[in-house]
Amino acid sequence: MNELARAKEVTLLEILDRILDKGVVIKGDITIAVADVDLIYLGLELVLASVDRLRETHG
Numbered sequence: 001m002n003e004l005a006r007a008k009e010v011t012l013l014e015i016l017d018r019i020l021d022k023g024v025v026i027k028g029d030i031t032i033a034v035a036d037v038d039l040i041y042l043g044l045e046l047v048l049a050s051v052d053r054l055r056e057t058h059g
Contacts, residue, residue: 023049023057 025047032040047054 019048020050021053023047023053 025045027046028044030040030042030044031038
């Protein structure tokens with residue numbers, strides 16, 4: 001493996017640390033329908049961040 005490839009390697013722990021430090025929000029919608037009739041609609045929002053980061057941003 002050359003020097004450039006080794007410099008770009010990132011471990012799973014480093015990725016998780018970066019995500020928790022910055023925070024991530026994932027939004028999505030789910031609709032359950034039968035015969036083209038919408039029965040259930042779910043609006044989902046997932047927030048992934050460290051407790052310290054959330055306290056900083058939301059007082």
